[in-house]
Amino acid sequence: MNIQVADEHPSSGVDADLIRTWAEATLLAERYPSTTEVAVTLLPDAAMAIWHQDVLGESGPTDVLSFPVETLRPGQIPLIDERGPPLLIGDVVIAPDYVRQQAREMKVDPDDELALMITHGILHLLGYDHEKDDEAAQMEDRERQILASLGRSRR
Numbered sequence: 001m002n003i004q005v006a007d008e009h010p011s012s013g014v015d016a017d018l019i020r021t022w023a024e025a026t027l028l029a030e031r032y033p034s035t036t037e038v039a040v041t042l043l044p045d046a047a048m049a050i051w052h053q054d055v056l057g058e059s060g061p062t063d064v065l066s067f068p069v070e071t072l073r074p075g076q077i078p079l080i081d082e083r084g085p086p087l088l089i090g091d092v093v094i095a096p097d098y099v100r101q102q103a104r105e106m107k108v109d110p111d112d113e114l115a116l117m118i119t120h121g122i123l124h125l126l127g128y129d130h131e132k133d134d135e136a137a138q139m140e141d142r143e144r145q146i147l148a149s150l151g152r153s154r155r
Contacts, residue, residue: 001032004037004038005020005042006041008047009044009096012097022115023040025150026118026146032126033077033082035080037088037089038122041092041093041094043095045095048062048093048095049061062098063098063102064117064121065092065093066125067125068089069090070087071127072089092118092125099114112154112155119146120139
């Protein structure tokens, strides 16, 4: 797995190796090949607010945004040639300060919440969604399973 972490936040305090571990665990749990690539970018709240407005038309920062490169479906791994180019699935953008504030408000462990955002964002890249109740239940169940395998919990 090739998980690129770009910390564009001057003082995020986030361990890039942990992000890679959580991202890789999500991809492995979904049985994606070792040639899979994903990028994770950490942004300050102000920068995330701009993305949030531009992408979703909503004001203020948000916890995570996902930008898929491929149109994927949950549980359906695309056929790729292991000798060919890597499978680039997309980008996940996270606002760590916003995630920490969210964790405080919900009285959950900040690392659990950050691991959830990594997992949640990558599952979106893999085609999971939560617009409908049944989709949300499927996505949340998958998040719980993956986080439990990492010794983390989902709120």
